[in-house]
Amino acid sequence: MxxxxxxxxxxxxxxxxxxxxxxxxxxxxxxxxxxxxxxxxxxxxxxxxxxxxxxxxxxxxxxxxxxxxxxxxxxxxxxxxxxxxxxxxxxxxxxxxxxxxxxxxxxxxxxxxxxxxxxxxxEVSQEYLKDKMKQGIAIEGLDGREDLTTEQLEETDRIVAxxxxxxxxxxxxxxxxxxxxxxxxxxxxxxxxxxxxxxxxxxxxxxxxxxxxxxxxxxxxxxxxxxxxxxxxxxxxxxxxxxxxxxxxxxxxxxxxxxxxxxxxxxxxxxxxxxxxxxxxxxxxxxxxxxxxxxxxxxxxxKVKLEGSGKVGEKYIGIAGIRDPYTIKNIDQVVEWSRQQVREKYGDSGYGLYFRIYGKNGVMGDLEPVKEIKSHELGVVVEGVAPTKEMAEEITLTGTRQLFYARLPEVKGTAGTAAFVMDEVLPAGGAHVWTMNHVVQxxxxxxxxxxxxxxxx
Structure with a gap:
């Protein structure tokens, strides 16, 4: 018409x-x-x-x-x-x-x-795409991704074309x-x-x-x-x-x-x-x-684009505000201290711990160290991802509170000057990742x- x-x-x-x-x-x-x-x-x-x-x-x-x-x-x-x-x-x-x-x-x-x-x-089912792959049709990746594998497909909870x-x-x-x-x-x-x-x-x-x-x-x-x-x-x-x-x-x-x-x-x-x-x-x-x-x-x-998402765990977040100039100057060591406290219990894998630092000369995230930080205050958002809510909560709580307890040289026993830390961390629901950014013929x-x-x- x-x-x-x-x-x-x-x-x-x-x-x-x-x-x-x-x-x-x-x-x-x-x-x-x-x-x-x-x-x-x-x-x-x-x-x-x-x-x-x-x-x-x-x-x-x-x-x-x-x-x-x-x-x-x-x-x-x-x-x-x-x-x-x-x-x-x-x-x-x-x-x-x-x-x-x-x-x-x-x-x-x-x-x-x-x-x-x-x-x-x-929505597209996993079975539909598995049949395509069995026919020898590649599910081609976009933006630098490799062609879809069976393992990636099985890690996907929902797919939309x-x-x-x-x-x-x-x-x-x-x-x-x-x-x-x-x-x-x-x-x-x-x-x-x-x-x-x-x-x-x-x-x-x-x-x-x-x-x-x-x-x-x-x-x-x-x-x-x-x-x-x-x-x-x-x-x-x-x-x-x-x-x-x-x-x-x-x-x-x-x-x-x-x-x-x-x-x-x-x-x-x-x-x-x-x-x-x-x-x-x-x-x-x-x-x-x-x-x-x-x-x-x-x-x-x-070729039709496909978007797929899969759950990787549960997530909690914590927030800390840091004003002490010496702590700000040494924020990279402070973050590393917090990471180490989590490693001592949970090791190096099986979870995710992320520090998003706001005010670090206008940059945010886990970036290269800045030689001189001019900001008078930093905001640190801590994200913990783990298989269970209990583990995610403890990882996030540890990562957030240990910002307060970081052991820096030249600190002479003073407590309470480094950071304001939330008394609790907050549940942020499930953590998901893009498992598919592909096209299917x-x-x-x-x-x-x-x-x-x-x-x-």
């Missing part, structure tokens, strides 16, 4: 739905212009592996409901589609189900007329009014409607790239404000909705090029989006016009993302 529209307008109210609430003023300003689609990404791997591995949300549930309600009410009043990707931060199956239920509840709350809701899951535009296009072709997607490429959520309406791949994927973080592409900086992207046969325009924000050449180009390398490779799109060829111009006071991005399809078989881009349709109301 396609049409002959010469212009398509998409509003994005939030760069990560529910991570912090959408600002309502700019949203309503944008909604009043009657955009063709309401689209928002709801997930990211920036939140770390914990939420995926534990199947929890990184975002407050009420904030997520708030953002979904804003979009659903406006989209249904106007009678245009609403698209959400990477439901519930991770796009796991349970979070898709959670969002579908929220939409049902909101429809009942607002007594909405019947509408069609499409949804798809993104990253969907491209295909399930969104199919859902729209099926007549969906609302789409709730599992884990998805950020830009695919916005590119899909444009591609369905026969706009070029180059401009459609650029539209997705510039809209995915909402007002991050505007100045002055202000998150969680709405922007509208407009695609034509010749260009993309992006307009800030907040009265005090503007989309400028500098803000839009800077946002589009923040990726670590170019061309930006979009695995789930099956090609390369080269943004180094873009031209930017100020269209009006609040709008930047972009021309010239180039999308080049990859000719080999479709598939015969059909819809292979992992079957679309389901239900009627609401």
């Amino acid at each position: 396609s049409n002959n529209k010469q212009e398509l307008r998409i509003i994005c109210p939030n760069g990560h739905l529910g991570f912090a609430p959408t600002k309502e003023e700019s949203f309503y300003i944008g909604a009043a212009t009657k955009p063709d689609y309401y689209c928002c990404d709801s997930g990211s791997d920036d939140i770390g592996p914990g939420p995926l591995g534990a199947d929890t949300c990184a975002s407050n549930i009420e904030w997520q409901k708030h953002d979904l309600e804003l979009m659903l009410v406006a989209a249904r009043e106007q009678g245009v589609p609403m698209i959400i990707g990477s439901a519930g931060d991770t796009g796991s199956n349970s979070k898709v189900d959670m969002y579908v239920q929220i939409i049902k509840d909101l429809a009942r709350k607002h007594n909405m007329p019947k509408f069609k809701l499409a949804y798809f899951y993104s 990253v969907a491209g535009v295909h399930p969104y296009i199919q859902a729209l072709q099926m007549g969906a009014d609302v789409i709730i997607g599992g884990r998805s490429s950020d830009c695919a959520i916005f590119a899909a409607p444009a591609l369905l309406n026969d706009f070029s791949e180059s401009l459609s994927y650029y539209l997705g790239k510039v809209l995915e973080c909402a007002s991050f592409c505007a100045e002055p900086y202000g998150a969680k404000e709405s922007v509208i992207g407009t695609i034509t046969r010749d260009d993309v325009k992006v307009t800030a909705m907040h009265p005090d924000q503007r989309c400028t050449v500098a803000s839009v180009a800077g946002h589009a090029m923040y990726e670590r390398s170019n061309p930006f490779f979009e695995y789930v799109a099956g090609g390369m989006l080269d943004m180094t060829r873009c031209s930017y111009e100020q269209f009006d006071d609040k709008t930047c016009r972009i021309t010239g991005p180039e999308f080049t399809p990859v000719q080999d078989k479709v 598939v015969d059909d881009p819809m292979e992992l993302f079957p679309v389901k349709m239900i009627e609401i109301g």
